[in-house]
Amino acid sequence: MREWLLDSDPALRWQVERDVHHEPPEVWEATRARVATEGFGARLLALQDPDGQWAGGAFFPAGFLGGEDGQPWTATTWSLNSLREWGLDPAVLRARRTAELLAEHSRWEYDDLPYWGGEVDCCINAWTVLNGLWLGADVTGIVDWFVEHRLPDGGWNCEWVEGSTRSSVHSTLNTLKGLLAYDIATGGTDATRAARRSGEEYLLQRKLFRRLSTGEPVAEWVGEFAYPFRWNYNVLNAAEYFREASLFDGIRPDPRLAEAIELIRAARQPDGTWLQARRRPGRVWFEVDVPAGEPSKWLTLSGTRVLGWWESGGQAQVRGA
Template sequence: MDVIAWLRDSDPALRWQVERDLAGEPPRVWEATRARIAAEGFGARLLALQDPDGQWAGGAFFPKKHSPEEDGQPWTATTWTLTTLREWGMDPAVLRERRTAELLAENCRWEYDDLPYWDGEVDCCINAWTAGNGVWLGADVSGIAEWFLGHMLPDGGWNCEWVNGSTRSSFHSTLNSLKGLLAYDLATGGTEATRAARRSGEEYLLRRGLFRRLSTGEPVGPWVGRFAYPVRWQYTVLNAAEYFREAALFDGAEPDPRMAEAIELIRAARRPDGTWEQAWRYPGRVWFEVDAPVGEPSKWLTLSGTRVLSWWDALIRV
């Protein structure tokens, strides 16, 4: 199977990343594909669903109309949709022309305490996505970046359950917090403090080999190797390795050897035909499907897995 050819035959949101990261195409090729995201396919469909007030589904984290009895978290509200468009590579100029950041400042409030949208709230993961989306759209989210500095736990990471008294970091919350800080640093250059916070969170995960308990050495859960797309909020070693790849490219660093065992988990999940399988699906309402059903080869996971292994194998020194 020609995996690269199979991946190229995709929506522009995926194809441009294949061209840039796997096929080695020159910028004029992948930039032209990337520019198509707003005009066709998945990206254009999500843009068409934006409300006149700048939101999606009438809410910040949850749709305006949803029921606690729904099967799973609804994934259609503003924060999830913005994060998806950003991660797909949508040109932020498209949303800036729509005054999206300004409209959200005027019209969007968090379900938690009715707080202003670009001020963030108390959840580490929500604040991470908001920081990333804010710098992407040109909103001032420096306050959220500062918030992370004040909410790091003694062991070096973060936990959304800090509001309930937790003093131990979470793999999920730490990785999402790192992603938000990296997005902030990529867009602004960061500060000495935000870069130090990233180093701390990275060390929290690296000391644990990306998937083991520090106390016993046992895996923290079966979910570390159960890959799914869209990624949403949950931690996996593939999700973490993608972060470390992007951070290393930004920081000019080489892969950390402590990731080796986690990388081999990713390699072991590759099927004989060179693809990665959709292991499960997050329950919950979506605008539309963007990847394969459970048990079938996933183009998004195959892009991610191939990209991580290519980066690691090209640079790691044993």
């Protein structure tokens, strides 16, 4: 299975070398450098518009009016998300003045707001924080916005603007990813650390997938894993966040994750792989993973490193190894 994983695009291979094979940095860093010149990363870089955007839009492609089968995944935010998650060296896009070009030319479809100022959707704002930190843009205003827009139950909901006062697992997880990236990049503040702990507690109280009121699963999709994750919540996506947070914070895995970890373990096939579930439809630049029902290298990477982290009890990171 490990050799099967290594036979992959550089965007995936370097992570396998680091997180599964535990190769020394000089090995996986050399593979990571190839993301800019080979495979998925090079293909997506070649599709960038002269004004710094992709597909002519911030969240949706230029001219998108709906009526398609699913949401398009080709515009600027989704393209930046992919390149960042694939490990592209941000110096490549900084050399292209991408952050400056987006500040000048890109506006959100919501109220024509400036790109690096964010808008009203928690998930969109979280990705803007992640991408802004990566590219060197000033996103502190959005970080402050998250602190101010935390709901009374401890999390966030993109539908707050419609009056929702109950948090969403989707919105909360994506917000946490943005806050964690801010804390990693800057050291954080008392306010951002408190907000992150609050959001984490919101998910942990629910064991990542249960309703607090009844103890029943939130929905079937909590155990359906599909790559790319996009905005979708599932316990594997959430466990990846808690893994990264524990590596940064130097703490052991919270025992309340145990049931979610068992869902992830139960989805592992006898050959050690995880299968692609049904993906959300929508226009893409090109496919980066297998159809539903086939073994997914991306999901197998995620599942393998999450279980490895859990089974080690976080010992490696607590010791600083």
